[in-house]
Ligand SMILES: Nc1nc2c(c(=O)[nH]1)N[C@H]1C(S)=C(S)[C@@H](COP(=O)(O)OP(=O)(O)OC[C@H]3O[C@@H](n4cnc5c(N)ncnc54)[C@H](O)[C@@H]3O)O[C@H]1N2
C-alpha cells in the first residue's frame with residue numbers, strides 16, 4: 001500500500017489499513033510457573049494432569065460407614081455401630097477407608113463408649129467427594145489464546161499443572177525525544193519540560209499485558225535517533241517514538257521511517273492526535289506519537305492497545321461507555337473527529353455530558369474529566385438535547401453519585417472537595433470553572449447540580465439575585481452564601497509600580513491581564529470602568545483574558561503582566577502583593593429540588609462546620625460570617 005498523505009485519512013481507514021499489516025504477527029512463547037501466570041495468554045491447549053480430588057474424600061467431619069450396615073435405623077429403632085469395625089472417624093478432606101462408602105455427619109450421631117448410635121440410615125456415597133468432582137484428569141482445561149484469571153491459576157494447580165506455555169508479553173520500546181525534554185525526576189529550567197508521556201504509556205502498556213521499556217531521552221539529532229531506532233527495533237515488537245511527528249524543523253521520525261522502513265499513514269483526521277505517523281520497519285509497527293500528552297495518549301490507546309491484544313490473539317475489550325444527553329450545541333471541527341473531555345452528571349433520571357475545555361496539552365482537562373465524547377467529523381456537530389456515546393473514565397457507580405458544580409472558581413471550593421473526601425461522604429464534588437455567568441447558564445440548561453457566582457448588580461448593590469432572576473427565570477433556586485472575599489489588584493511583591501486604584505490601570509507604563517467575559521471579576525471591573533467613565537480600550541492588556549484567579553496571578557508572577565484583578569488568596573499563593581479594593585459575596589446557587597438531596601445536605605453540613613471555616617479564614621482575605629446562610 002502506498003503512503004497516505006498528511007490530514008487525508010479517517011480514523012477508521014487508518015486503523016483498518018495499519019492494523020491488518022500485523023494481523024499475523026505473533027509473539028514467541030515461553031514456559032512459566034503457573035503461580036506466575038495470571039493475566040498471561042495460553043500458547044497451547046492445557047489439559048488436567050490429575051483428578052481433583054484424586055481419591056474419595058470425606059466432605060464432612062463425621063464417621064465413615066458402610067451404607068448397607070445402616071439400613072433400618074430410625075428414631076424409634078436406633079442402630080449401634082461398633083467403633084473401628086462398622087464406623088471410622090473421619091475429618092473433612094480425609095480419604096475414605098477401604099470398604100466404606102458413606103459419611104454421617106458428627107452432629108447426627110451419639111457417641112456411647114465403644115459405639116456410635118445413629119437414628120437415620122445413610123445412602124451410599126453421601127457426604128463423599130467423588131474422584132474428579134472438581135477436575136477430571138485429561139480434561140481440556142483451557143484452549144489456546146485464553147487469558148489466565150486468578151481462579152484459573154487455582155484450578156491449574158489443583159489439576160497438577162505446574163508450568164504452562166504462554167505467549168511472551170509483547171515488548172514495547174519507547175523512545176522519548178526532544179532537546180527540551182528531561183527525565184521526570186529532574187527540575188526543569190525555562191525551556192525544558194519533563195518527560196511524563198513515557199511513564200503514562202508504560203503503565204498502560206503493562207495493564208494491557210505488554211512489557212514496556214523506556215530508553216534514555218534522545219536529543220533531536222538525526223543520526224543518533226536513526227541508530228537508536230534500528231537498535232530498538234531488534235529488541236522490541238512495537239516501537240514508539242514520542243514527539244517529532246509534526247512539521248517542525250527537527251521532526252525526524254518520518255524521514256527515518258522513509259529511509260529504513262516505510263510510512264503507512266502520516267496524519268489522521270482526529271483531534272487530539274492528528275500528526276501521528278504509522279510506520280513499519282522490519283515488519284514491526286513503529287509509531288511516531290505526537291508530543292502533546294493528550295495526543296500521545298489517544299493515539300497510543302487507539303493503536304498500541306489494539307496491537308498488543310492482536311499480537312496476543314485476544315479480542316480487544318470494548319471500551320466502557322454510557323449514553324448521555326448534551327444540553328448545548330457542540331460544533332464539529334471541519335475535517336476532524338474530535339475527542340472532547342466531558343464531565344458527567346446524573347440529573348433528572350439521565351446522564352448529562354458537559355464538555356471541558358479543548359487543547360491537546362492540558363492534562364487538567366483529562367484529569368478532571370469523567371469521560372471522552374467523540375464529535376464525528378462530518379456531522380453538523382452535536383445538537384441540543386442530542387444523545388451521544390461517552391467513553392467513561394471512572395466507574396459508573398461513582399459517576400452516578402457525583403455532584404457536579406459549574407461556576408466561578410474560588411479557593412474555598414478546594415477545601416470543600418478535600419473535606420468531602422476526607423470525611424468519606426460517599427460522593428465526589430466535581431468542579432468546572434467557567435465563571436459566574438457560565439455557571440448560571442449551565443444551571444439553566446440542566447447541566448450541573450449547583451452553580452457558584454459572585455455577580456454584583458451595580459443598580460441595587462446586591463449580589464447574584466438580579467442575575468439569577470434574569471438568567472434562570474422561573475427555575476426555583478436558593479442562594480446559600482459560601483464566603484465573602486476581598487477583590488483587589490494583584491501586583492508584584494512590594495508593588496514596584498506603586499499601583500493603588502482602578503484609575504491606575506490606564507497608566508501608559510502598565511500591562512494589565514484581564515478575566516474572561518462572564519466571570520464575576522470581569523463584571524466587577526467593567527462596572528467600575530463604566531462608573532468612572534474609563535474606556536476599556538485605554539487599558540493595555542484589557543483584551544488578554546485568563547479563566548481563573550490563579551492564572552491571573554501566574555501571569556503577574558511570571559512578569560507577562562504588571563497587574564490583574566483578583567482575590568487575595570491567589571496573590572498569596574504566588575507570593576505577590578495585594579491591594580484590596582472591595583469585599584464581595586460568593587454564593588452557591590442551588591436548584592430548590594437539589595437542596596433536598598442528601599448530598600447537598602452533607603455539603604451544607606461541611607461548609608457550616610468550624611473546621612471548614614477555619615481553613616478558609618487561614619487562606620487570607622476571607623470572611624465566613626454568613627457562610628451556610630440562605631441569602632435573598
Ligand atoms: N506548523 C505546525 N505545527 C504544529 C502542527 C502542525 O500541523 N503544523 N501540529 C500541532 C499538533 S496538532 C501537535 S499534536 C504537535 C505534535 O508535535 P510533535 O509530535 O512534532 O512534538 P513536539 O513538537 O516535539 O512536541 C510537542 C509538545 O509536546 C511536548 N512533549 C514532547 N515529548 C514529551 C514527553 N515525552 N512528555 C511530555 N511532553 C512532551 C513538547 O515539549 C512540546 O511541548 O505539533 C503541533 N505543531
Ligand code: MOO
Pocket residue numbers: 270271272273274275290292294295359360361
Ligand atoms: O493533533 Mo494535535 O494532537 O491536535 O494537538
